[in-house]
Ligand SMILES: Nc1ncnc2c1ncn2[C@@H]1O[C@H](COP(=O)(O)OP(=O)(O)OP(=O)(O)O)[C@@H](O)[C@H]1O
């Protein structure tokens with residue numbers, strides 16, 4: 440089964456949608472559209488009646504709602520619906536919620552337990568930077584984190600900032616799929632692009648495609664390529 444991303448034009452790059460039950464890493468520079476893309480993915484899920492989870496550490500729910508308020512893709516309504524759960528792991532209530540899921544310490548086990556007992560279909564984790572607060576040995580523990588998430592029945596978008604844009608990290612190798620966002624500064628201002636680097640089980644279009652913001656959120660123009 441494939442899930443529509445909720446981003447107009449994107450599904451055409453990946454044979455009609457994202458294979459379900461898989462883990463996708465979403466990477467790109469600051470302000471390139473990662474959070475917006477993931478918000479559209481969650482909204483699409485809510486519209487389809489999927490059970491959705493948005494995990495963050497950067498933003499409160501009201502900040503995220505405010506950031507997305509300029510768009511009309513229906514994020515507000517989705518977040519208010521029973522289909523979407525929001526978990527901010529920096530707040531006391533978020534910590535309390537996740538702590539109920541297992542007593543053996545680790546975030547990895549608790550998050551997996553949360554996903555499984557809530558029958559989550561779609562999840563977003565924004566972002567890997569938040570894991571630094573939970574893991575003492577990031578390099579070692581992130582491998583276990585990704586492996587455990589891959590085994591859940593949820594379709595997961597994991598946002599991973601790239602500290603070095605020229606080098607791949609473990610997340611990119613471990614994930615089923617990798618989606619890159621690009622920002623190009625040129626004389627005409629900033630051009631945005633999106634690129635599917637890999638997607639196991641899917642014949643993908645790996646070109647960098649034009650990505651634009653509109654009133655309805657991000658949209659991809661599958662026939663419009665961007666030069667790197
Ligand atoms: N209608 C619009 N037109 C152009 N740019 C927009 C529009 N709406 C939002 N933006 C810009 O898009 C960016 C926000 O995108 P988003 O939050 O999805 O990026 P991100 O990759 O998650 O960033 P970060 O790494 O900082 O979390 C902001 O820089 C914002 O100013």
Ligand SMILES: [Mg+2]
Pocket residue numbers: 473474475565
């Ligand atoms: Mg973001």
